[in-house]
Amino acid sequence: MRGMRSAAKQPEPSKRPGATSLKQTLAMLWPYLWQFKYRVLLALLALVGAKAAVLLMPVALKYIVDALDGGQQALLVLPVALLLLYGGLRFAGVFFGEVRDALFGRVTEHAMRKLGLRVFQHLHSLELAFHLDRQTGGISRDIERGTNGLSFLMRFLMFNIAPTLFEILAVAVIFAALFSPLYSLVTVLAVGIYIFFTVVITEWRNKYTREANQADNTTNSRAIDSLLNYETVKYFNNEQYEANTYDSFLAKWEQARLKNRLSLLALNSGQALIIAAAITALMWLAADEVVNNALTLGDLVMVNAYMIQLFLPLNFLGFVYREIRRALTDLENMLGLLKRQPAITDTPGARPLQLTQGEIRFEQVSFAYQPARPILHQLSFTVPAGSKVAVVGASGAGKSTLSRLLYRFYPISAGAIYIDGQDISKVTLDSLRQAIAIVPQDTVLFNSSIRDNIRYGRPDASEAEIDQAIKLAHLRHFIDSLPQGDATLVGERGLKVSGGEKQRIAIARAMLKGSPILVFDEATSALDSASEQAILHAMREVSRNHTSLVIAHRLSTITDADTIIVLKNGQLAEQGKHDALLAANGEYARMWQLQQKQQH
Template structure:
């Protein structure tokens, strides 16, 4: 039951599939067509191969008729074995499969190309969405949406191209052949039978869906319960509840058993109904044909030909229930992915955005109001001036809005009112790309990619030269650490940077920022996780790096900002004190209080 996926038509064609939702085929197809049209030639060749395969299938019963009539002594006693038709029949058998394979090979390249282009488009689009979207959404869910969406595309294309369109074509051709060769009644019976079959299958599949879902639910709740009970093995034993557990589990199993039974019975109804429709149509036709053979209006070969056509027709229709469900499911998956694509980023370049021109790097927050939620403002009429080339520190209790400042300056969020300017240019009216190139951030906790230390540093500027990378390593005081490693800077960092200690991680972050070479630097609580030795080393590195740049240091520990040109004390989103370390201590205000508390802690 679990192993059945959309790729193969395994087990029985009418088996399980995932839930479905409202779906719009026309929109989805309109979206896919341009991707298909990239490979016009291939698509046309695939269609030709498709027609060739179908053609071979359609001629086979006719060749069979000639073989039967050829060996029928009553018609042609003097004919030898109908050698030509036997060979021809064999060639057709091979052709129908061979052209089908050719069509698959040609078309799969088209599908894969479309999947690649759409996958890339979604990936780029996700990177263009704002931070808030990514903080709200589980990454796993998004990656599943992309994966299911691209698989949905491949499924839709394969099935529309290879299952539905050819089958319709075949039904039509068979009806025409019957009407032309025998009588219009054969065509009528064929078309009516197919129509009833299709309607019956779709309705029954819809009705079965709830049983399929019940069975799946019962299945997962049963296994959840078993695992739960086994994980709590000790608890079960402490309370002598083995019997109780067994009874509970058996209740779950009983539910599962009934659900499976309903599922089986509904499948029985579907398959039997399908078989009945086919049998009735075949019987009616065979009856008519047999009558005609007795009346000498038809030959035995004609009888065999009608039979062969009907059998051939209903083979692809057997998969109809499955195909119908899978197509609905693929469309749902595609809709989820298209919904991601339709979502427009809330932070984007304004129409008149110009590249930011940084001459000196002075930053000015004017009357800024901001809150992540309307009912909970974080900054209220906040003003702050950071003169070019100076080091300004922001301190305050947690929740005072310190880290919010760096997010606003980087334009991860837009402010509600007021303005933030760099060298007199409002950051809302400059291009995001130029703004973010001008600011380099050492975040509170650096996340490293699972590649080598050198590649992680080079990430600051992928096109940097080897000398530039070496210089960044030297300036961030990483040399001793790197030399102590057997593989040097080729050492892999490990999943999420686990193999590197906090201090070294922050130095890699500093080296990265150095390499980026931005005029404005932000250190966001860059030393909060370090012990005092690493902190002293990082502070020295930060001090060297910051000279000549405009630097904003967001700090939790005051010892890290003693040397700042200006210290701003934030409380509840507003500036309560500002000055140098000495001036603030002399004021005996909030800063002096915090300083005293931190000295005590040490």
């Protein structure tokens, strides 16, 4: 609908849970580092070897220049050896760096894998309310940027920042020892100004990075939402409207990226000015002393080499710091997901459900999705073991809510739900959900084959058991009519099969699960009359010796129920068998007469 899908009404992306500190990030990284401690130690040794080679290269270059400048003609021994040494040092610096990266690469990739799995598992542990409110596109971007940010932090915190600072200190010591403290003072002062400038300006421009991320999340979420509703867009000829709406989000993203680029220009220009001033000052000092014969030409070359060698990683340090701040920003939403506690968890001391007969009892149950809009009011009823109980009522009466509460998708506001006398809030979620198989009203399938979607009910089921589930759900005729049979792909969210076919696949999947308690949430709502009767027959077969809760809209589908419960405004209005309820001439009889008129 236009009003709901306008740019003004588009939901905001998830809010940041607060800035992620370096301490928090290191605490998260430590277990991954410790798991591969020997590999990390070898990588650090390779790092030391690479830095040692890099620091010795300017010294070797100084002696090469001095030897050549001395006019000595016996050049075939010392300079050749120095040249070979210089080449060897350069190779060693690169070689040890590559060894370091190869050793540490396994640690980084393993950490990304484990963290990605941890987030994935945590998302599945969160309550249904979170997933109904979420924006899938935004979350996927948060996870992608977060894992990439983690990889960046692991590599650069350990192998760039600390080594670069060590190199700066080593160069300052070399300058003080070989030349004068003034050289060290200029170097340290320039580094200090550079780092201070980088930190201050990066913190200032961090807000623009966040704005760009937020705009990126919103744009991506909007695009996915539109594509998932492809058919609705076509039904209302709203292609241009969708394009205009998407372009409005892209315009915000464009502006955010522009601000980000301009702030980066200010940062890079300031850093370049500091580096140029420092190198000019040091080269001025060295050149003056060469003119006064206080330094050799080799010393001048060494100072120049050290300054180039120093400010290249120092310039890179600025980039690394900016990227680390961005990585921490990118990690915020992903860590926020991990910090979010599930609303539905096993209570302390929860024990597995001991299923003996399968009796279900709702006792004074009250529930509201929102406090201002209560759904159920002190509802009490019993589903006897092995019986079939149907729940009917007008839309909004709370019928489908019953299955969600039974499955503990939501915590109830008051009262309790019992299975075989055990409060379901005090048993483990896994054992509770293993005991219940649900055919939902809105069936969503995986983008896989029909057989794989059925197998999902019990991944370790045998082929014969899957075939039996297909037979019970009366899917065989449909499958045999397809060129690829049960290997046919159903498309994203099952869009390539009809509503009735999706429903039967869902029924087969629930049958394959083999749970003793069955819940059918308007399981035949999308079926034609012939298919409905076939499924009802299958449901009767499967429900035998099972406890069944059938939530229905069409009353003709539940006339054989042992008990029919009529809900009205979240309360129990009537209950009894079909004939008895008709004779009572109450709410059920009124609904029955209305539906009979609609069928004629």
